[in-house]
Amino acid sequence: MTTPMQTNSDNGSQNTPVIEISDLKVRYGDSPALNGISFDVYQNEILGIIGPAQSGKTTLLKVINRTLELTPDTTVEGSVKLDGVDIRTIGDVYGLRRRIGMVLPLPVGLPLSIYDNVAFAPRTAGIRAKSELDEIVERCLQQAALWDEVKDRLDSLGTKLSGGQQQRLTIARALSHQPEILCLDEFSIAVDPVTTMRIEEVLKTLQTEMTILLVTNLVQQAKRLANRTAFFLNGDLIEIDTTDVIFSENPSNQATYDYVNGTFG
Amino acid sequence: MNILRKKSTANLPFSETAIELFIRLCGISSIIFVFGIFFFVFREGAGFLFGGLDLGQFLTSVEWQPTSLNNKRYGAFALIVGTFSVTVLAMCIAVPFGLGAAIFVSEFCSPKLREAFKIIIELLAAIPSVVWGFIGLTLMNQLIITVFKAPIGLTMLNGGIMLALMSVPIIVSIAEDALKAVPDSYREAAEALGATRWQVTYRVLLPAAKNGLLAAVLLGAARSIGETMAVLMATGHSVNIPSGPLSWIRTLTATIAAELGEVARGDEHYQVLFIIGILLFTITFVVNLIADLVIKGIRQEQ
Numbered sequence: 277m278t279t280p281m282q283t284n285s286d287n288g289s290q291n292t293p294v295i296e297i298s299d300l301k302v303r304y305g306d307s308p309a310l311n312g313i314s315f316d317v318y319q320n321e322i323l324g325i326i327g328p329a330q331s332g333k334t335t336l337l338k339v340i341n342r343t344l345e346l347t348p349d350t351t352v353e354g355s356v357k358l359d360g361v362d363i364r365t366i367g368d369v370y371g372l373r374r375r376i377g378m379v380l381p382l383p384v385g386l387p388l389s390i391y392d393n394v395a396f397a398p399r400t401a402g403i404r405a406k407s408e409l410d411e412i413v414e415r416c417l418q419q420a421a422l423w424d425e426v427k428d429r430l431d432s433l434g435t436k437l438s439g440g441q442q443q444r445l446t447i448a449r450a451l452s453h454q455p456e457i458l459c460l461d462e463f464s465i466a467v468d469p470v471t472t473m474r475i476e477e478v479l480k481t482l483q484t485e486m487t488i489l490l491v492t493n494l495v496q497q498a499k500r501l502a503n504r505t506a507f508f509l510n511g512d513l514i515e516i517d518t519t520d521v522i523f524s525e526n527p528s529n530q531a532t533y534d535y536v537n538g539t540f541g
Numbered sequence: 542m543n544i545l546r547k548k549s550t551a552n553l554p555f556s557e558t559a560i561e562l563f564i565r566l567c568g569i570s571s572i573i574f575v576f577g578i579f580f581f582v583f584r585e586g587a588g589f590l591f592g593g594l595d596l597g598q599f600l601t602s603v604e605w606q607p608t609s610l611n612n613k614r615y616g617a618f619a620l621i622v623g624t625f626s627v628t629v630l631a632m633c634i635a636v637p638f639g640l641g642a643a644i645f646v647s648e649f650c651s652p653k654l655r656e657a658f659k660i661i662i663e664l665l666a667a668i669p670s671v672v673w674g675f676i677g678l679t680l681m682n683q684l685i686i687t688v689f690k691a692p693i694g695l696t697m698l699n700g701g702i703m704l705a706l707m708s709v710p711i712i713v714s715i716a717e718d719a720l721k722a723v724p725d726s727y728r729e730a731a732e733a734l735g736a737t738r739w740q741v742t743y744r745v746l747l748p749a750a751k752n753g754l755l756a757a758v759l760l761g762a763a764r765s766i767g768e769t770m771a772v773l774m775a776t777g778h779s780v781n782i783p784s785g786p787l788s789w790i791r792t793l794t795a796t797i798a799a800e801l802g803e804v805a806r807g808d809e810h811y812q813v814l815f816i817i818g819i820l821l822f823t824i825t826f827v828v829n830l831i832a833d834l835v836i837k838g839i840r841q842e843q
């Protein structure tokens with residue numbers, strides 16, 4: 277709601293690609309999910325990814341943090357480079373996953389305390405010192421705008437929080453390993469509008485520190501937040517451009533116009 | 542249309558009531574059976590329990606001489622110790638193996654291997670206890686004699702291993718169900734945080750499934766306490782306070798099984814055997830109660 281048009285255009289460092297995707301093809305068994313897509317993601321931008329159901333948005337995120345490998349019988353062709361390095365050549369896949377924060381559609385508070393939820397990734401990465409963990413937990417909960425609500429009950433179960441609080445907890449958790457890239461997959465599905473707005477404010481602040489991939493089913497959310505927006509349809513990247521162009525009267529593809537204006541299908 | 546509707550409204554309540562009544566009867570009958578068994582066992586032993594039996598001696602004395610002509614003693618302490626020691630030993634073996642196998646089957650092995658494992662585990666569960674007793678009597682007996690240079694291999698260790706082999710399938714299948722019941726979203730979330738398979742397992746899955754895992758262990762223990770034939774055959778069946786795994790022992794269950802056929806119905810010895818039955822009943826009741834309380838405690842904590 278606050279000055280979205282400005283954030284859309286005032287990003288100066290758009291020319292360093294953090295992620296370079298070229299000719300990415302993904303299949304689940306025999307059925308294709310992505311049919312050869314190519315685009316770059318720039319440093320410190322918010323890239324909105326929109327598209328109807330089944331268009332391959334979630335699959336794209338899973339390729340980037342290599343959790344797709346956990347689904348049996350999947351094939352990936354083409355390349356995804358992170359800071360110029362093909363992610364498939366990275367030996368330490370766990371380290372790679374910690375360079376990317378992932379927020380899933382339904383908030384999954386792990387069945388651990390609030391504190392342990394946020395300290396989970398730092399601990400798996402080998403951080404043991406209590407003071408250091410305390411500091412990380414507080415910083416991440418602050419960043420996710422949840423600290424004030426939970427600071428007195430860090431020991432209670434994360435699964436006991438409300439849906440909106442749990443989603444902010446998962447954001448705090450995704451930030452706990454100081455990712456270079458934050459991926460959010462339809463984070464507002466289980467969150468009320470007020471919390472959604474709060475999280476959107478959080479994302480705008482985080483943008484200064486990291487690159488954000490925002491998959492969203494609310495096209496207006498992309499319009500509010502994203503610097504550039506990509507439109508996916510049935511495993512194809514139909515169009516990627518600055519949000520202003522995508523949401524203008526004349527994007528280069530008619531399907532984009534129809535989808536964005538709700539006249540699609 | 543109208544007729545149809547009338548018919549169904551007239552029929553439905555009847556079939557509904559019949560089904561409900563049937564289900565209710567099934568439920569009530571299980572309660573009746575439990576109480577019936579307890580009542581029968583209690584009635585057979587009650588006469589001596591309240592008139593004549595020295596309960597202090599029964600619970601603390603190691604002298605079990607029910608057939609002695611002039612010095613009858615009914616001290617079940619050694620039998621109680623026998624039952625507990627062999628169960629504890631069995632659990633020491635079965636819990637790590639059982640939980641380990643459950644974790645492996647549910648989290649680490651391929652779907653094909655998992656099917657094979659499940660079939661093997663079901664086969665293991667289907668082996669009758671007398672077969673285990675036979676294996677204890679022959680194979681394990683020889684093995685213990687050779688490995689430990691023991692004079693005789695029919696010992697607490699032998700019985701414990703047999704009981705462990707019998708409880709492992711129960712522990713594995715219940716623990717595996719408990720792990721499988723943990724939502725996949727937990728696994729995905731933890732893996733996205735850069736956790737390895739093993740970190741996902743011990744940081745997330747084990748805490749999430751702890752109720753089910755505890756139930757698995759307790760049901761395994763209950764199986765061991767109640768098991769009769771295998772311990773009768775494999776433990777040496779001699780009244781003795783064990784000094785180590787290589788001592789022979791005798792359990793409560795085996796005593797009932799071995800002696801009930803030789804006593805005259807209604808005499809003291811017969812009644813004492815039923816009092817042992819009451820004791821076993823009480824022990825399993827307490828184990829179940831503890832299990833309930835522990836599980837409730839865990840729930841409240843959450």
Ligand SMILES: Nc1ncnc2c1ncn2[C@@H]1O[C@H](COP(=O)(O)OP(=O)(O)OP(=O)(O)O)[C@@H](O)[C@H]1O
Pocket residue numbers: 304308309327328329330331332333334335336347
């Ligand atoms: N685990 C899976 N096994 C088989 N096919 C899958 C799997 N996950 C996704 N797919 C298929 O891949 C295609 C892309 O799915 P994906 O989840 O990436 O779409 P999406 O754009 O995220 O959709 P949504 O908006 O519904 O979340 C779909 O056709 C889907 O059916």
Ligand SMILES: [Mg+2]
Pocket residue numbers: 333334335461
């Ligand atoms: Mg999706």
